[in-house]
Amino acid sequence: MDGTAHPGTDRSADDPTQPRADGDVRLMVLVVVVLVAVVLARPRLAEVFSTGQPREWMTVFIAVAVQAMPFLVFGVLLSALLAAFVSPAALVRVLPKNRAASVVAAGGAGMALPGCECAAVPITGRLIGGGVPAAAALTFLLAAPAINPIVIVSTATAFPGQPELVLARFLASLATAITMGLLWLRIGASHTFDQLIERAQHSRKVEGKWHTFTDAAAHDLLHAGGWLVVGAAAAASIQVIVPRSILEALGGYGLLAVLALGLLAVLLSVCSEADAFVATSFTAFSPTARLAFMVVGPAVDLKLIAMQHGTFGIRFTRLFAPLTFGVAILWAVVAGSFL
């Protein structure tokens, strides 16, 4: 506890072998420079962000981040519970031995998590770290934000009198999740998630369950949250730069319209609990195209891509995101053909 009067500088005092003082001085200089710059720039910043596209960008950026934060906190609390209180052996035991069956079970388990996609990423990271087969965990990642009760209720509210559309969404999303899980059993064998497993091992080394819990929660929150902010910035930029009218002009063009709304779902990064309301606004599009918007959105979007990239690595995301997009479009078209 020595030197706590200067938090951030005290390590240098008791660790003479490390030139930490340099780091602290640099940090102090940086903070001062940034503060001065900010004070000088503030009136100008206020002016720039008071009108036009910068203002819209800022509002959407902060809105996406703020909206996601409670869900993210909820998600990391669950992921930390997994890390601290559920042993890998117990996790593996609850899943069916058969790998394909475990994928299907994980899809069904997605119904139980009342959150949106931001909550699912850290939880999936901990599931894989805890020894759950990646295919099953990834199925959960895709299913949870798409088929939980809140999403179903909000979809039914957005499309009253169209239970068949709600059912189509549910089935197409579940089918997408399970298909990706089964595909991953075949193509994902070479993908290892060393980072996640190391992180889980690290968490288990922290002494005491409570400490493990807070350590895992704080780490996952910073990690997933940091990438969430990157995703929010990307989504806000797309919303401001690309006028929706460009994609909406494709309304009458069959499969092209389906792809256009699927792509729009990726770019807009709307929460899975809100996307049904946005889908209702595409009045020029076929039900299948709107279904594609709702099936793709919770599975692949800019903020998810950023978070997945952070949690699972770039090599994974480069393969997983486009593949999921294709599978989601496929199932949306299949389900849409019954509408």
Add this chain to the structure above:
Amino acid sequence: MNGPSALTKRAIVLAVLAAGMGRLALTDAYLAYVKSTMRIPLLASAVVLILLALASAAAADRSREDDHDEDHDDAAGDEHEHAHFPRIGLGLVVPVICIALVPIFPLGADAVTGRAPNAIRADRSVAARDGADGSRSGSGAGTDALAAGGTVTVLDFVDRAINDPANPFSEPVTLVGFVSKDSAITDGFVLSRFIMSCCAADAQPLLVHVRSDGPAPPIDSWVEVTGVQIPAPDDMADEDRVLTQNIVLEATEVLRIDQPTDPYETY
């Protein structure tokens, strides 16, 4: 790379984030971004963040006491017993800095262009008015009570104009919204309100053509307009009905007002 330990950094970032969430949710500022129902979840997450920040700070103290010989740097994948600060986590302070530095604005007139206006579906609104969703329009009453007039939501007004033109509001109505531009409208201005289901990213504009003789209020100013609904002709095509110029309020009174506490309408 040297500097405060990973745990100290964690505590600082988490505390800054908690402060940002708290600053938004303890005032009405959060309403510029999300729905009013998000206040409790935001405050709850701010409390959790504070607790996690305290736990990280306590852990930082413990690790200082426990050992003095470990390298606390945070190279990814470098396995050691110590906490690790994911550098991307610094990103979390960016929105908080933005909130602190930049004026807090809801979506405004410039965001209206580029988003599909008045995109509300007939079946939803009719079902909602039949009582499936009592939360709408204050009273949640049936068609007759709504048709009487008074202060109505822009959603109700636009909904009736598009989906129920045979039953216009029989009495003068009062709408609250901000002024946006539409070059097609020369005999008044556009009253606009965003309707949101979760956050500003999914907000969609509702636009009403206000006919008024007086000078149009400045773009982005908030107004309270009282007037009479001018229904579209019965034989107007559906795709023309949704056009702003055909959703008409003949104004009798236009008042400049302050931005309402909740700048958005919700479903």
